Amino acid sequence: MDAALMSSGLHLSLSSSGVIPLHLQLDCAQGELLALVGPSGSGKTTLLRALAGLYPEVQGVISCAGETWLDSRRAIRRSPQQRQVGMVFQHYALFPHLTVQQNVEMALLQQPLRVRQQAAREMLARVKLSGLEERLPAQLSGGQKQRVALARALVGEPKLLLLDEPFAAVDQQTRYKLRRELAQLRHSLQLPILLVTHDLEEAQQLADQICVLHRGQALQVASPSSLMRAPATPEVAKLLGMQNLFRGELRQLDLSEKRIHLDWQGLPLQWQLTSTQHVAAIEFHRAQLQPGQALQWLAPPASIQLFRDAAAAATALNAFPAIVEESVLLGPHLSLRVRPCHAPDWPLSFYLSQNFLEQEAWQPGETLHLALHPQRLHLFLPANTVDAREITAGERPV
Amino acid sequence: MDWSALSISLKLAFWTSVLLLPLGLVLGRWLAWYPPRAAAWVHSLIFLPLVLPPTVLGYYALLAIAPDAPLGMLWQSLSGRSLAFSFEALLLVSLVANLPFVVQPISNSYQALDRDIYDAGRVCGLAPWSLFWRIELPLIWPGVLSATMLTFTHTLGEFGVVLMVGGNLAGETRTLSIAIYDEVQALNMSAAGQMSLFLLLLAFSALLWMQWQNRRARRLML
Numbered sequence: 149m150d151a152a153l154m155s156s157g158l159h160l161s162l163s164s165s166g167v168i169p170l171h172l173q174l175d176c177a178q179g180e181l182l183a184l185v186g187p188s189g190s191g192k193t194t195l196l197r198a199l200a201g202l203y204p205e206v207q208g209v210i211s212c213a214g215e216t217w218l219d220s221r222r223a224i225r226r227s228p229q230q231r232q233v234g235m236v237f238q239h240y241a242l243f244p245h246l247t248v249q250q251n252v253e254m255a256l257l258q259q260p261l262r263v264r265q266q267a268a269r270e271m272l273a274r275v276k277l278s279g280l281e282e283r284l285p286a287q288l289s290g291g292q293k294q295r296v297a298l299a300r301a302l303v304g305e306p307k308l309l310l311l312d313e314p315f316a317a318v319d320q321q322t323r324y325k326l327r328r329e330l331a332q333l334r335h336s337l338q339l340p341i342l343l344v345t346h347d348l349e350e351a352q353q354l355a356d357q358i359c360v361l362h363r364g365q366a367l368q369v370a371s372p373s374s375l376m377r378a379p380a381t382p383e384v385a386k387l388l389g390m391q392n393l394f395r396g397e398l399r400q401l402d403l404s405e406k407r408i409h410l411d412w413q414g415l416p417l418q419w420q421l422t423s424t425q426h427v428a429a430i431e432f433h434r435a436q437l438q439p440g441q442a443l444q445w446l447a448p449p450a451s452i453q454l455f456r457d458a459a460a461a462a463t464a465l466n467a468f469p470a471i472v473e474e475s476v477l478l479g480p481h482l483s484l485r486v487r488p489c490h491a492p493d494w495p496l497s498f499y500l501s502q503n504f505l506e507q508e509a510w511q512p513g514e515t516l517h518l519a520l521h522p523q524r525l526h527l528f529l530p531a532n533t534v535d536a537r538e539i540t541a542g543e544r545p546v
Numbered sequence: 547m548d549w550s551a552l553s554i555s556l557k558l559a560f561w562t563s564v565l566l567l568p569l570g571l572v573l574g575r576w577l578a579w580y581p582p583r584a585a586a587w588v589h590s591l592i593f594l595p596l597v598l599p600p601t602v603l604g605y606y607a608l609l610a611i612a613p614d615a616p617l618g619m620l621w622q623s624l625s626g627r628s629l630a631f632s633f634e635a636l637l638l639v640s641l642v643a644n645l646p647f648v649v650q651p652i653s654n655s656y657q658a659l660d661r662d663i664y665d666a667g668r669v670c671g672l673a674p675w676s677l678f679w680r681i682e683l684p685l686i687w688p689g690v691l692s693a694t695m696l697t698f699t700h701t702l703g704e705f706g707v708v709l710m711v712g713g714n715l716a717g718e719t720r721t722l723s724i725a726i727y728d729e730v731q732a733l734n735m736s737a738a739g740q741m742s743l744f745l746l747l748l749a750f751s752a753l754l755w756m757q758w759q760n761r762r763a764r765r766l767m768l
Contacts, residue, residue: 202665228668235669241662245684254680255670304671 158199158212158308158340166205168194169364176340176357178213182369183343183351186361186387192344193238195361196310199342200235201228212340213307234301235310239317240293242285248272248296249281255304271303272296275329290318294326302337309341315350327353348388352376360384378526382444391497392447398439403427408527410443413491417466419445420522433529444528451524452498454516461517466525469517470496472510486516547740550717551725554633558708558721559701562640563694566648570693573645574652575682579661596646604710607639611711636712636719643707647700648693655689656682688760695756699749 157177164170170191176182184192197203199210201217204225210218217226234255243251249268256264272278275295285293294314301309314330315323331354334341345351351358352372359369360379367387368380379385382393396417399409406421408430421427430437455461458469470486473495477483481499488494496518510516573592582588595603611618611629621629629635659682667681683690705723712719714728722741729738 197665200665200669202668228665229671229673231669232671233669235666237662237666239660239662241660241666243663243666243681254667254672257670257672257676300666300670 156213158210158342160199160208160210162195162198162206162208162210162218164191164194164198164203164206164364166194166203170194170198170206171364172361172366174359174366174369176342178340179335179338180356181334181341181343181354182357182359183345183355184359184361185345185348185351188346190361191364192361193312194364196235196312196342196344199308200233200310201226201231215307232304232307233310234304234306234308236294236297236301236312236314238312238314240285240297242293242296242300244285247282247284248277248288251285251296252300252303255300267303268299271299275299275333289322291322291326294318298330298333307339309337309339311341311343313344313346315345315347330354360387362387377448377524379446380528382446382528385446390446390448392452394445394447394494396443396445398437398441398443400439401430401434401437403430407522410445410527412445413488413494415466415468415488415490417445417520417525418522419525419527422523429529436530441530443530446526446528447496447520448524448526449498451521451526452496453519453521454500455519456517458517461519464519465522467517467519469515472512472514472516475510475512482510484510486518488518489515547737547744548720548722548725551720551722552741552744554718554720555702555722558633558636558640558704559698561637562644562701563648563697565637566641566644566697567690567694569641570645570648570652571690573649574689574693575656577649578653578656592649593646595643600643600704600706601710603643604639604707607635607642607707607711611635611638631711631713631715631719633712633718636708636721639707639711640701640704643704644697644700647696651689651692651696652686653689655686659685688763691756691759691763695752699752702745702749 157175157180159175161173162170168189168191172195174182184195186192194203198206199217206218207220208218209216209220212231216222216224217231218224243254246254249265249272252268252271253264256267259267269278269281272281275298277292277295277299280288280292285296288296294317298314311330315326318326327350334354343351343354355372357369358372358375360367360375362383368375368384370378370380375384376388379388379390385393394412396410396412399411399416401408406427408419408421410417410419421430453464455464455467461467461469468488468490470488471492472484473487474485475482478499481501483497483499485495485497488496576582577585577588608630609615611621613619613622613628613630618629621627621634625634629638663685664677664681667677672680702721703723704721705727708719708721709724709727712721712724714720714724720728722745726738726741726745729735729741
């Protein structure tokens with residue numbers, strides 16, 4: 149591992165001996181925001197609690213800012229008090245009997261009274277809560293409570309910031325506002341930030357890296373764009389709510405042209421490799437990639453092209469006709485579900501924006517002409533998750 | 547009014563409440579936050595004095611403090627006095643009899659305390675002792691208050707156990723509730739009435755004060 153990363157950011161390698169499984173390695177650099185997404189019960193909150201020292205049933209290593217917080221083999225286990233972590237709990241966990249000012253001061257108890265009063269006031273001003281110092285938590289709105297929790301987490305100059313679903317307990321409007329504020333604030337924070345969320349949109353908006361957790365394992369860690377473009381495994385794609393996962397059969401590898409030919413229920417499909425990393429990954433798995441090999445692939449929304457008629461579609465690669473099965477208007481979007489004529493058992497679902505809709509209106513039973521963009525398709529290699537993760541890890545922005 | 551009996555009653559109630567509180571805090575917290583595997587057994591044991599006839603409790607207490615019983619002998623060797631029919635014996639059995647009154651309200655308060663708030667205190671860097679004084683105690687305060695008031699008033703009213711263990715020695719073990727019984731036996735109804743009214747008013751105002759305090763504490767936090 150990178151020595152600089154180890155000394156400056158957060159590095160963890162954990163396994164759980166408790167009832168909630170955890171088995172993962174993660175790194176988060178100074179100033180980086182890593183979002184943990186995954187279904188409930190996937191271990192997101194447990195991981196945060198383990199980092200804060202609140203979940204003792206873990207083994208492994210945690211180091212942050214050059215300090216070792218946990219090293220089971222060397223019998224090092226720092227208490228939550230010794231770790232200097234800032235944590236925003238899911239329901240904020242403010243001290244209900246203390247004022248806003250006292251809540252924030254609580255994180256500075258070892259400082260002289262004057263110093264902590266001043267620091268708490270400054271931090272409250274920074275999160276736009278000046279004037280509310282003497283209120284009790286019960287007298288605050290959800291958004292204000294969240295800000296107090298954030299101020300309390302940050303005032304002690306922590307080495308790691310943990311945010312456990314910080315926007316879950318507020319209404320939609322406040323949520324967007326707080327998200328914008330966090331996005332602004334985080335750039336002034338030179339520390340690793342871990343954000344637990346079940347909201348993929350939130351993760352995409354705020355995070356530098358997203359970690360997809362499932363049953364305590366990190367299935368993929370990638371930047372939001374590469375995660376959405378190239379989920380490492382079909383499982384990740386499903387966890388991210390992606391539709392249009394299909395099975396095909398490998399026909400031919402044409403690495404000189406960076407092309408892969410697939411058969412999808414009798415329809416020839418072409419996949420165009422876009423990067424040298426793809427080619428390297430294919431080379432790596434070459435032994436397994438024999439003609440006839442079953443492969444899973446994904447048609448992301450961006451890969452689906454619509455054509456007015458068969459003649460226009462004929463000019464495109466991977467074109468096929470399909471019959472509209474369902475068309476539902478969802479606000480500004482039209483949700484379409486179509487059945488390809490050559491493979492009616494493999495329906496595709498996708499959204500169209502209303503702008504597009506004004507010109508065309510598709511009713512059930514009508515025929516559409518679709519094509520799948522060869523560069524935007526995503527092919528899952530018959531590899532284990534670790535190998536697949538390496539591919540996307542290579543695309544991480546440095 | 548039997549002033550000596552009143553003073554013994556108040557002394558007994560005071561010491562019972564004061565000595566039971568730390569024990570109640572430890573037991574209540576343990577049962578609420580770290581329920582042992584044998585929780586059912588522990589609960590049953592603690593609540594036993596609530597359902598047992600005071601005479602049964604008193605009978606076993608008498609056996610335990612007898613001069614030839616281990617506890618009685620230990621006390622004798624330490625203090626040079628007999629434990630039986632002494633104020634200390636009264637206090638000892640009063641502690642046992644009041645255990646459920648102090649453990650239950652405190653345990654309930656601990657159960658109602660959001661563990662995340664406690665954990666937030668730990669993450670803030672508060673040492674265990676600081677956590678207790680600054681976070682736990684203020685938040686379980688209504689429970690502590692209830693426990694103390696219940697113990698105090700219940701001890702004032704205790705009759706059966708006191709009679710069994712303490713006998714009825716004026717100036718040593720005769721409490722107000724026993725003095726009332728004596729006066730009634732002697733058909734001295736006006737004296738009994740006076741003391742009864744006093745106990746009635748004391749108990750009622752204590753309960754009323756406790757209700758007010760609890761309401762205040764709740765209003766503060768909700």
